Amino acid sequence: MPQPLRYGINVSLDGCVHHEAGLPPDAESMAFWTDELRRSDTLLYGRVTYELMQGAWRRPTSGRWPEWMDPSEVAFADVMDPMRKVVASTGLDAVNWNAELLRGNVVDAVRRLKDQPGRGISLGGVRLPVALAAAGLIDEYTFVVHPVIAGRGPRLLDGVGLTLELIERREFRSGVAVQRYRPAPTSVGDPR
Template sequence: MTQPLRYGFNTTLDGCVHHEAGLPPDAESMAFWTDELRRSDTLLYGRVTYELMEGVWRRPASGPWPDWINDSEVAFAEVMDPMRKVVASTALDAVDWNAELLRGDLVDGVRRLKEQPGRGISLGGVRLPTALAAAGLIDEYTFVVHPVIAGRGPRLLDGVELTLELIERREFRSGVTVQRYRPAA
């Protein structure tokens, strides 16, 4: 039995996936993402997402979290910081922050990662998930859809054709909806 590969991401109503599109986290969505992290014991990112996450969610060397991180964000960071991270990158020579590099063939490497014991692998980013979705390796998709039309920017799983089955839907007070899917049989 392989551990599940779960892709989760914030998106706008028009499928844009960049944080400059006005996708501010609130306490309810941060609590959701914190619980999502707890479902897995490994994070899988490409270089760009890894560096973005490390820049925000890695515990500072000084110890305390910066004042600009609120309580719900600290809770998220406290879960993410110690987790195992796997980074798919040909550009990086080394990583730290509890991370290791995934080298060689991406699809074979992720298949081997899924065969390792664990509760699950949480996948983030834009380009890496697109490649893994095209290869049929993602077991679950969770889209946190914000009531925003961005009109520009990178799009969710651009170029990939999938038929998905809805397995859960939730609404937050902010108008955000969580939609969880699995690939249709």
């Protein structure tokens, strides 16, 4: 059985997914994202998200996390840093940080990746998930909805039509709501 591909992202009430559009992370949301990472053993990103995450969460050459990081951020970084990363990019010639490049047709390559043994693949980003959702490859969607109207920026899965089935909902003290979905049998591109 293929390992699950899980897409998780922060999103504003108006559907914006720009990484600066939500509330600043707090200990509760960082603990949530840390637990989400632990559900998978592979991270799948496009170039932009990979470079963003590497800049924020890669262990410095000194071996010590920066002093500005609070304990919840250190816990997140401690889980993310050693994880396997797979990067879908036509613009990069090489990657590091426990990463490998995904070559060829991205949909076919992700199908092969899902067929490898593992606990799951955690997908992040904005553009790559659009292609994978349209192909029916995403098994679970986790939207961390912030009580913010961004008014600008890229939109969540812009151009993809899906019908989703709610499987979990919870709220944080900050007003953030986590909504977890799986594709409904009637979804566009759903292989069931």
